[in-house]
Amino acid sequence: MFSVKELVESVSLTSLPSNYIFGNTESDRHCLLMEPEETVPIIDFSLLTSHDPHQRSKTITQLGNACLDWGFFMVINHGVAETLRDEMVRETESFFDLRGDEKKQYAGKKLFDPIRCGTSFNANVDKTLLWRDYLKIHVHPHFNAPSKPYGLSKVLREYCEKTREMASELLRGISESLGLEERYINEKLGVESSESHQLFVANMYPPCPQPELAMGLPPHSDHGLLTILMQNGIQGLQVMHKGKWVLINPLPNSFLVNTGDHMEILTNGKYKSVVHRAVVNNKSTRISIGTAHGPPLDTPVSPAKELVADDAGQAYLGITYRNYLELQQSKSLSGKSCLDRLRFSM
Ligand code: OGA
Ligand code: NI
DSSP: OOOHHHHHHHSOOSSOOGGGOOOOOHHHHTTOOSSOSSOOOEEEHHHHTOSOHHHHHHHHHHHHHHHHHTSEEEEESOOOOHHHHHHHHHHHHHHHHSOHHHHGGGBTOOTTSSEEEEETTTTTTOSSOOSOEEEEEEEESSOOOOSOSTTHHHHHHHHHHHHHHHHHHHHHHHHHHTTSOTTHHHHHTTTTSTTOEEEEEEEEEOOOSSGGGOOSEEEEOOSSSEEEEEESSOOOEEEEETTEEEEOOOOTTOEEEEEOHHHHHHTTTSSOOOOEEEOOOSSSOEEEEEEEEEOOTTOEEOOOGGGOSSGGGOOBOOEEHHHHHHHHHTSOOOBTHHHHTTBOOO
């Protein structure tokens, strides 16, 4: 079966097919912080770009704390129009609604193919299938878009430009929060260069007959420096915080941002990538849209010298983003297993 969406539309399911039984996620749902004693950090983007140095520096401190404590935060007052966000969700839905034969040209191909859609994570090797369909598009340095639905390309281009600008601005603030020059990360990692890499990922999680037994996306960390995510109003994202899963309830019109593995490598472990997962529900289709922001594919990334005390203090091996993506895509998605391969044993 090529997609979960087709599966639920073709038969009336009363129970979960056995190849989707992930295990009982109910027990660990008890770990959820229902009333988190700490709330998810909120970053007011307009203050980060403010000309008032006091406001800006206060926000940079908040941003640094968010990266240290959570690896995850919500961004408000970001200036991306709500209409653009809504259109992006609608066009994504229309893509998933295309007939199977219209999507097939993008199915089951290789990691660096410009456009790829499919199901699960790595359906060839996943022992248990995930309750998730996806569309992945490499949108920078070369912009790509499916020719259908007709309106997708324009909206996608604009959405990806806006999120790229947001990522650069956040990385300026993050550089400063580390005591580095504002332009440090963007310059050293070529994030603002014409070769920087951006991957658009849309996830669709159809209603599931036994959501407690299935998994949308298992616990994992993201590969890049930052991921910027939004969703269609249906909850499902959970973030690991202090050993517990926290269900994320985003403020209206906010973006969710998390630090990725390349941030952890670059900062020599000071800002760790955050483990998160997506659970599913039995009522509504959930759509989430993420953009992963990384360096140019062939730029080697290793811990910033400024953040490593001495030669013996380097905690991770350097790697190019390309090799890292290949490593992650060669297996099933599992926690921080890719990053673990780059750790120096100390
Ligand atoms: C991802 C991801 C979370 C979500 O695409 O890497 O973690 O809420 N998505 O769908
Ligand atoms: Ni993720």
